[in-house]
Amino acid sequence: MRKSFDLYFASSNKNKYSEAREILSKFQIHLGFFEFAPIEIQSSSILEIATQKSLDAYLSCKRPVIVEDDGLLIPSLGGFPGPYSSYVFKTIGNAGILNLVKSKRAAEFHSVIAYCDGKKPVLFQGITRGVISKKQRGDGWGYDPIFIPGGKTKTYAELDDKNTISHRYKALGKFARWFDMQKSSGR
Numbered sequence: 744m745r746k747s748f749d750l751y752f753a754s755s756n757k758n759k760y761s762e763a764r765e766i767l768s769k770f771q772i773h774l775g776f777f778e779f780a781p782i783e784i785q786s787s788s789i790l791e792i793a794t795q796k797s798l799d800a801y802l803s804c805k806r807p808v809i810v811e812d813d814g815l816l817i818p819s820l821g822g823f824p825g826p827y828s829s830y831v832f833k834t835i836g837n838a839g840i841l842n843l844v845k846s847k848r849a850a851e852f853h854s855v856i857a858y859c860d861g862k863k864p865v866l867f868q869g870i871t872r873g874v875i876s877k878k879q880r881g882d883g884w885g886y887d888p889i890f891i892p893g894g895k896t897k898t899y900a901e902l903d904d905k906n907t908i909s910h911r912y913k914a915l916g917k918f919a920r921w922f923d924m925q926k927s928s929g930r
């Protein structure tokens with residue numbers, strides 16, 4: 744018989760969900776999708792944005808839920824686009840970022856996973872450091888074609904093992920270990 748979902752991933756982004764589902768399945772956590780288009784608060788902190796999003800998602804979903812907020816940070820651009828990554832992707836896109844980044848190409852991808860089951864949200868953060876590529880490579884979604892994680896020569900879009908090294912994997916790994924402890928302590 745099909746096992747019911749352990750919890751839901753509330754998002755409008757199916758790419759994030761399919762990666763999250765694959766990552767959490769390695770931890771034996773069965774993740775459902777809850778279609779949700781949040782009204783994002785204006786904040787310079789992705790932790791704050793994720794916290795509010797998880798509270799709103801729980802009000803709609805009414806079941807244990809996680810949401811994710813991400814940011815691509817480029818230190819030579821003062822951390823831009825950071826909390827504005829989604830807007831910047833929709834406006835100037837990868838081509839615009841490539842035009843802005845000159846010689847200092849270091850970049851970081853941050854993920855914040857916020858879990859809410861009606862009580863105070865619990866947050867988990869994952870960071871993958873790397874560099875911005877010189878041109879777009881591969882067919883991935885979002886910033887995947889321009890982000891090369893540390894220790895690799897390929898972009899996220901070209902890698903087969905993105906889901907074992909990504910910012911999302913690191914945040915979800917922390918969440919999975921915590922979630923498992925909650926379950927075994929009967930909470």
Ligand code: IMP
Pocket residue numbers: 756811812813814815828829830832833884885886887899909911
């Ligand atoms: P959001 O505000 O959490 O949706 O994410 C900020 C921006 O980063 C959006 O444009 C996402 O598409 C993009 N993004 C988040 N995670 C990834 C990823 O793993 N690869 C590529 N782009 C991503």
